[in-house]
Amino acid sequence: MLKIKNINTYYGQAQALKNVSLHLAEGEIVTLIGANGAGKTTLLNSLSGMVPPRSGQIIFNNVPINNLAAHRIVQMGISQVPEGRQVFKPLSVEDNLELGAYLHYKILGGGKAEVKKTSEMVYALFPILRERRKQLAGTLSGGEQQMLAIGRAFMARPKLILLDEPSMGLAPMVAQEIFRVIENLSREKKTTILLVEQNARAALKMANRGYVLENGRLILEGTAADLLENKDVQRAYLGKDKKEIWER
């Protein structure tokens, strides 16, 4: 459904992505792993149009989207859940969700009934949000804010969700809950997911496939099971073999 060929993305003079090619098939969970600064978030931002690539091709469901503005890309069916949740803290949970449905409501049609139906789906996914729906987003816990951010992205009824570090700063139990929901989104809502996650092990256990980014370049592609077995991945991202690193 998504095909990226040779994208190069820059921040001013600094090149953050070098000739990155990647694909996602419908219904897949694909994870990107790599150290800090490897370019994972940049790749998500390039896809969503926040930091458009300077060159290369991004084709989503047979339509090139690399020159589209961010809001047009959301309209095409790609929603991003940004790093650090970025919920609208002074607004209520309900209002946050409705804002997520803005495009859907405005452009795709379906009216209020459709928005209501979608928010019911979100409440079914995250029952706690229903309880807190009148509460201001800023008063929610970190885990709840993450759920809200995912729910808000889902309100646009995306075909593809880009998730940036969803477990960041969360207690392990809460993180597990978030992972469970992500799997649910994929399995039951048939949403395709591109996941950037600091917890590489958890991400690989959940994903079908993965890519390893290093200094802006992709150095590995493989099934999640193969990557879990790869010694480079184990050493660098799974915390194995820390003691004696053999160097030539």
Next chain:
Amino acid sequence: MNIWDATHECMLRDELEQMQLERLQAIINRVHKNVTHYRKKFNEMGIIPEDICSLSDLTKLPLTTKDDLNLNYPYGMFAVPLREVVRIHSSSGTTSKPIVMGYTKNDIKIWSNLVARFMTAAGVTRDDVVQIAFRYGLFTGAFGVHYGAETIGASVIPMGTGNTEKQIMIMQDYKTTVLVSTPSYAIALADRIEQLGVDPKSLSLKFGLFGGEPWSEKMREEIESRLLLSATDNYGLSEVIGPGVAGECSCKKGLHIYEDAFIPEIIDPETGAVLPSGSAGELVLTTLTKEAVPMIRYRTGDITSLDYAQCECGRTLVRMKKIMRRSDDMLIIRGVNVFPSQIEDALFSVAQGETPYQLVVERKGAMDSLEVIIEVTDKIFSLELQKQRSFLEMIKKRIGSVTGINVDVTLVESKSILRQKGKITRVVDKRQI
């Protein structure tokens, strides 16, 4: 028709090419970072990994030859530290030094599944009993097929080579359904079965998977009618992974190359230029999934052509013609690769100097034989008879240890080897296959 890995064997061309590009870029990034040989070569040609933007950019990269592997003997081509390597295999090089290949744990898994593909394509299932009559040891053949068969879940008999009568006894008593060997050994087995008066109908053989050396359609017919099995060809080479690069399906119209793991190209062996699709030329392979020793544009030395038309079996993978020729002087004797230069090195080192010689390859019965004919020189002539005999023994031993095959060594009179324009034809291959 059974397909082991339908996701990767039946991909749409468009999807396959996207995956190939991603994997190619990743492997170029990796070898550029981890293998000095490639980094140096790329630098010399002024290439950086970002120059590879499409599959056709592959032609910008340098070809890799057996000599490169010899120069980097033993571990210079490895892209991972040795501690991540769980297996080391080797095969003959163009010189007396062999070529060393390593596998990570993942490589073994990938390899097993590639072999499982052609075994499944040939008809093998978990209900089969597989007798492997390849030599175990440094060669990749036996281990590759062994893993593939185990991955499918078949029962494996790790028989090894030779001991033909015992092979036949096991075949009868253990009810072997799949024979894995070189095609010439299959014919030798058929001969022995006939001599022993065993009725081939009393055997349980269903499939024969043959590889390791070129064989003709005529040989296929002979093997199929005498052993009453369906015979398929498979292709591979140690430098690239071992068996599991390509294999025939039951249509028997060419060998499917597993393109999600290898990119094939056909080049003109003289100029190195890539030839248009369909032309015959030397097969060049780039590995896409190997971790320990990735190969970029490796010259196989095998002459074939590629057919991109879709096969009836449903696989979308390209097919290559059965290999019948080499682009270099490598000989394949009983499935073992032998370079005349290796024999010359061994001979001259024992003789302590240049000696006129000729190599004669013949097929005696079903098996290949290699005879080294040496002309008597003054130095040899002056030796006592006993010393002469031990001199010949020594040559035989030295050649045997370098090449891994037994040869016959014959001494002939001075100037008795036929010369054309004053030169001896070094290799005479009398085999008709």
